[in-house]
Amino acid sequence: MAETKISPYSLPDLKNTTDDALGNYLRGIGFKQDNTKTDVKLVVGYTAVAIAGATFVADYKLGWEATKGWTAVAVAAYAILNGFFTYWLWFVEKGLVFEGSKDGKRVSIQSKTNKHDPTYYLDVTTSSSSSTPSTRQIKTPFTTWFTADGYFVAKPFQQWIASSIEAVGDVDQKSALRDERDELAAPGPQTKLTASASLGETQDVAETTSKSSKKAKKRG
Amino acid sequence: MLSAIAGLQPRQLAAQVLNFALVLSTAFMLWKGLSVATDSSSPIVVVLSGSMEPAFQRGDLLFLWNRGAETQVGEVVVYNVRGKDIPIVHRVIRKFGGGSAPLQLLTKGDNNAADDTELYARGQNFLDREKDVVGSVLGYVPFVGYVTILLSEYPWLKTAMLGFMALTVVLQRE
Numbered sequence: 001m002a003e004t005k006i007s008p009y010s011l012p013d014l015k016n017t018t019d020d021a022l023g024n025y026l027r028g029i030g031f032k033q034d035n036t037k038t039d040v041k042l043v044v045g046y047t048a049v050a051i052a053g054a055t056f057v058a059d060y061k062l063g064w065e066a067t068k069g070w071t072a073v074a075v076a077a078y079a080i081l082n083g084f085f086t087y088w089l090w091f092v093e094k095g096l097v098f099e100g101s102k103d104g105k106r107v108s109i110q111s112k113t114n115k116h117d118p119t120y121y122l123d124v125t126t127s128s129s130s131s132t133p134s135t136r137q138i139k140t141p142f143t144t145w146f147t148a149d150g151y152f153v154a155k156p157f158q159q160w161i162a163s164s165i166e167a168v169g170d171v172d173q174k175s176a177l178r179d180e181r182d183e184l185a186a187p188g189p190q191t192k193l194t195a196s197a198s199l200g201e202t203q204d205v206a207e208t209t210s211k212s213s214k215k216a217k218k219r220g
Numbered sequence: 221m222l223s224a225i226a227g228l229q230p231r232q233l234a235a236q237v238l239n240f241a242l243v244l245s246t247a248f249m250l251w252k253g254l255s256v257a258t259d260s261s262s263p264i265v266v267v268l269s270g271s272m273e274p275a276f277q278r279g280d281l282l283f284l285w286n287r288g289a290e291t292q293v294g295e296v297v298v299y300n301v302r303g304k305d306i307p308i309v310h311r312v313i314r315k316f317g318g319g320s321a322p323l324q325l326l327t328k329g330d331n332n333a334a335d336d337t338e339l340y341a342r343g344q345n346f347l348d349r350e351k352d353v354v355g356s357v358l359g360y361v362p363f364v365g366y367v368t369i370l371l372s373e374y375p376w377l378k379t380a381m382l383g384f385m386a387l388t389v390v391l392q393r394e
Contacts, residue, residue, distance in 0.1 A: 023229070038231050045238045052245030055252060064261035075253045082246065 008150040014142045015113050017152050018120055019097045022109065025158055029172045031100040031107065038096075041088050048081040094123075104128050105167040118142045126167050138164045240389055260286035260355040265298055265307050266365030271329030272296070272309055279366035282309065284355030290318065291325060291349055296357040299327065302341040307354055310336055316346065323349035 006013040027033060055074045058067045099108040108125040119141050127133035145157035155175075162168050162175035169176035228236065254263045267280040275296070276282070284298055291297060293315055298307050310327040313335060317323050324346040328335040337345055347353060371378050 020228075035231060038235070042231065042234055042238060045235075045242060049238070049241045049245045052249050056248060059252075064255070068256075068259075071252050072256045075249055075256050078245070078249045079253070082242075082249075085242075 004152075006146075006150045006152075008142075008146055008148065011113050011115075011118065013150075014118065014146060015111065015120065018142065018145070018157070019111055021152060021154065021157060022111070022161065023098045025154070025161065026098050026100060026107070026168065029102075029168070031098075031102045031168075031171075033098065033100040035099075037088075037093055037099065041085065041093065044081055044085050044088065048078055048085065051078050051081070097122075102167070102171055105170070106133075107165065107167050109165075124165050126165065128167075258285050258287065258355060260284045262298075262307065262354055265309070265354070266368050267309055268306075268369065269329075271331050272311070273331045275311075275330055276309060276360065277362065279363050279369055281361040281365040282357050283359045285358040286353070286355035291315065291323065291353070291356060297325070297327065297347075298354045298357065299347050299352045300354060301339060302344065302352065304341075308336075308339065309357065325349060325353070 004017075006017055008014065023033070051074050055067075055071055055078075058070065064071075093110075095110045095112045097109050097111045099106075101107065105126065105128045110123040110125075112121050112123075113119065114121070119139050121137060121139045123135055123137050125133050125135045140160055144160060145153050145155075147153060158172065158175045159177055162172045163177045251263075255261060257263075263284050263286075265282050265284065267276045267278055267282060270278055282298065291312060293312050296309060296311050298309050300307055308327075310329045310332075312325050313328045314326040315323065316325075326335055326337070326346050340347070371381070
């Protein structure tokens with residue numbers, strides 16, 4: 001799938017291809033997918049469709065007069081189910097791409113794009129048995145992993161995911177880039193040391209510039 | 221394009237099919253909901269003939285209401301002739317009965333020379349309000365219904381339109 005050529009100017013194509021790749025990648029490195037939310041959606045949706053289908057058959061075979069009362073009930077039930085379906089889609093799933101866990105660490109990822117903006121936004125919620133769930137938004141332009149003629153390149157994409165989501169980086173360590181992982185890590189003793197040593201401002205600036213230039217080299 | 225569909229996860233495929241099924245079923249249930257609200261088997265009809273000109277022209281879209289069975293003289297009703305399934309839109313010019321007795325109506329097209337006794341089934345001289353009438357006209361939108369007249373008069377248009385719609389649904393994701 002990832003090898004298929006897409007139109008790099010079509011935002012839905014970019015998003016759908018990336019969504020599919022994200023699921024494949026996480027399943028590939030051993031995350032066990034949890035499909036509960038999708039299953040709820042499918043059951044509710046297909047129940048609604050079944051009700052509409054039954055109403056159609058009853059109407060076709062028995063006519064309006066005989067089915068009036070039941071049609072009213074069916075319409076009410078359909079409206080409720082469809083309302084719940086819409087609520088689930090907008091407020092619970094909210095563009096859910098992957099939900100799963102590995103080694104007790106749970107990851108839930110929702111994706112979205114904004115109109116006329118070729119940037120991939122991910123809302124990542126991570127949790128484990130010991131910590132409370134925390135949500136973070138990460139974003140990167142699609143050009144990072146799409147070639148100009150519309151081919152998806154897995155490596156930079158996987159590096160981005162592994163570097164910016166800790167739970168994934170722990171599993172797929174060879175994809176996780178060291179310097180970005182450092183930025184992610186909680187302030188450790190080293191940071192405290194630099195702070196307590198009260199380094200001059202100039203030195204601080206020099207350090208950040210060297211860091212960013214290193215990153216730029218790696219990207220290029 | 222088909223390879224893109226074949227590459228989907230089973231659940232993704234099920235969701236894709238569901239999206240299409242929901243579009244159809246929602247349209248159908250909206251229609252049925254309107255039927256329930258108006259208590260009419262066919263709450264929206266299209267005028268097919270010029271027999272009610274100048275009030276209604278061919279192609280006008282009529283909205284019907286079938287609650288409150290005390291139909292008055294001067295109201296425009298839609299009825300089905302017994303044994304035929306073509307709805308006719310004409311005005312009530314006489315009424316008999318009502319109250320506890322079954323309400324009986326005689327209708328006539330504004331643009332016709334004579335009343336409708338000729339149109340009714342053999343041996344029928346009046347309409348039964350309960351059995352024959354689909355509803356009274358509540359409001360109308362001029363000309364919009366002409367699309368359905370075109371579709372029924374040129375059946376190939378229907379085929380072309382359905383084919384086009386099916387193609388877009390299959391080829392489009394999102």
